[in-house]
Amino acid sequence: MTVSAGGVPLRERQRQERERLILRAAEELFIERGYQGASMDDIAARVGIAKGTVYLHFASKEDLAVALIEQGVRRFAQALDTILASDRTPRAKLEAIFERAYCAMDEGISQTFSTIFRSPEIIERMRERHDDMFAVWREPMRRLSEALDEGKAAGEFDPEIPTPIMLHLFMGLLAPHRWERPMEGAMPPAELARYVSRFFFKGIAPGGHAPPPTVAEPSQP
Amino acid sequence: MTVSAGGVPLRERQRQERERLILRAAEELFIERGYQGASMDDIAARVGIAKGTVYLHFASKEDLAVALIEQGVRRFAQALDTILASDRTPRAKLEAIFERAYCAMDEGISQTFSTIFRSPEIIERMRERHDDMFAVWREPMRRLSEALDEGKAAGEFDPEIPTPIMLHLFMGLLAPHRWERPMEGAMPPAELARYVSRFFFKGIAPGGHAPPPTVAEPSQP
Amino acid sequence: MTVSAGGVPLRERQRQERERLILRAAEELFIERGYQGASMDDIAARVGIAKGTVYLHFASKEDLAVALIEQGVRRFAQALDTILASDRTPRAKLEAIFERAYCAMDEGISQTFSTIFRSPEIIERMRERHDDMFAVWREPMRRLSEALDEGKAAGEFDPEIPTPIMLHLFMGLLAPHRWERPMEGAMPPAELARYVSRFFFKGIAPGGHAPPPTVAEPSQP
């Protein structure tokens, strides 16, 4: 049989390569035109193959979107893993994530990330049929929460802010906002990332304010 | 002539009422399914009228979306006006905006807000034809920047963080994240808003950290 | 009761006037855009009345077209009558008809005439439901045939050409061809009419050629 390095048959490697190309084209087009706006024709054309061939790899457009999201989540999780597993302080880890998110914006991680969470139609369709997808998504979230808890334990982060809230704050700052492009253009992403992460850590630093919020006005000195 | 309170003819009032109903239905459906995902049939059906009737009010689906966005921006600007024009400190104003955004999430302000900035296809179409729309949008942003500058001048906010960055941070925290719904469900929005605003103001408080970021690692003690 | 000259009530006269306006607008638009291309909205708008009002005069778009055609045919028949009843030779009568057709092209007779015979959709619809219309149309044709027969009897026209053929030839030369506009523009209609009618009468003049056509080549000297 025709094999190659790693014992993987040529055919299978070609297959995987094509699948990657399809996923990349789909990702680009979903980002450019949205889920509904990108047609299977467009995707096939961008890859340079026949439309029917796409169906040899993905049973439906929806499956393609799901695969794309799974890939995005997996990549994101992997990037988190690499960073979170490193030998740094929780703060340094989160800073690295910020930097990565802002700087790698143009490759794929953050892009797919955008596609995932900005397209309500995909989200709804996912919810309808693929709840397991959200399980996958919860995993990196769990890891992030762990890092936040570590930081609290180490006295770096304010223990009075519930971890889910911290996570919300972190994620809110993580995703780039399409509508602010002009501003972003005026500043190198790395610098923006530094501003954002400094702001974040100052905001969640321990001490310096009143006990947990109550119904009363919470912002008194 | 058949008139009524305010001297507005019945026909005209009915017309406006129906237009409101169409806009509301469209808003809901755009949020639920996205711009492409929501069909004119769906919208008409939700209002309980014939499809053709929608076209008596809006010349095209795109026009409907534009009207919706304009309404959203106008409402948002108005809400900002009311708050920013009040007799409060910059911080208190921004806190009020946070609260409003998180609590009013279910009426329309924040919802339309979401629709606007999460749908790439709408954004693109807007850019193509309705650049003026973005002018309208820039106005509230300008006012927000003013409030931030006031806060800096008053010594409340860190003058070393550029105002555009502050604005980016503020907006990033303002919009609710659809994908975190589950978490939000676990906490009353008002409380979430308090956490978020406390975090924000602590993060932008003056002093307490190193000078402006450089290319060197910025997060060392 | 409010009456007026002729004892016709004011209301009725207004009604007829409006009907005339509707017919004129419909005629213009049918000519400009064809039967299907002109909408009832367009017609009402051109008259300056509400769409519903058109339906107070004509039960349907088709009825409007029928009325228009009937009016056109009636006018054409009337014009023929006036000319054919005059005290002229058959040839002079037909010449007058040519002149009228080419010169009056811009008012209404010939225009409606065009609309009638150039729009297959109207014709089909007419045939489907209003065969009586064709009865009306046959009347002027009969009169024309009479004039041709008179000419034959008077020795002016070739008796060997069957009258229906002559009629066919006459009508074929009568209607202006929309696609030749450019050429027509280069010559005053009256002159064109003279050329056409001279050609016609020379072509149907008696004598000078072989007996009735046979299957053999008919153009031998």
Added chain:
Amino acid sequence: MTVSAGGVPLRERQRQERERLILRAAEELFIERGYQGASMDDIAARVGIAKGTVYLHFASKEDLAVALIEQGVRRFAQALDTILASDRTPRAKLEAIFERAYCAMDEGISQTFSTIFRSPEIIERMRERHDDMFAVWREPMRRLSEALDEGKAAGEFDPEIPTPIMLHLFMGLLAPHRWERPMEGAMPPAELARYVSRFFFKGIAPGGHAPPPTVAEPSQP
């Protein structure tokens, strides 16, 4: 590869065959109901294929109409070529054209011909976008004019009738008149053609009448 006579792949031949079928169905329906009156549904149904399939061959209804017209003009021009290039007298050539026009009426040449010049909406749309179409049309007209000029030079046709006028007369007699169908039914087309051409040539024969028309009554002996 699967080929066949002429080396043309099967796929391509099937494709062309289907295209021919679509064009034929469209032609029939445009003639029957006019451009607007014939729907894409109708056309697809008559061919016996799905509506979407029509769009694989023609990008829009308008493109279909354009293709139809181009085909008609091309066929007409080709038929003229064949006849005009033959070794006959100008008169014999024009006679052949008459015969062809009247007898081939049911195949397509003359039919499409009708469709072209009787539908105002198609004409307008053509003018808007496809002026080149009219260039194609002008070519056969030029050739016809040449034949007429030859006839004049040979002393067969009256040199005092301007060629454009002769062309106008010829074309007016060439196109069959839909509204006269009943009459046409009563006589074999070949015979009708002979009558028409005899009439035509007698009408344009040289000599036998007064000089060029003036403003004065032109029909005096």
Added chain:
DNA sequence: TATGAATGAGTTTTCATTCAT
């Protein structure tokens, strides 16, 4: 009587999916 908002069937066009080659 005149209006014009409302209707809903119909039109053109698109596109995910299938399947014969």
Added chain:
DNA sequence: GATGAATGAAAACTCATTCAT
């Protein structure tokens, strides 16, 4: 396997007709 023609179910939009005011 790969192809791309074929399908048919929508989708956006139009318009003749009706009817409450």
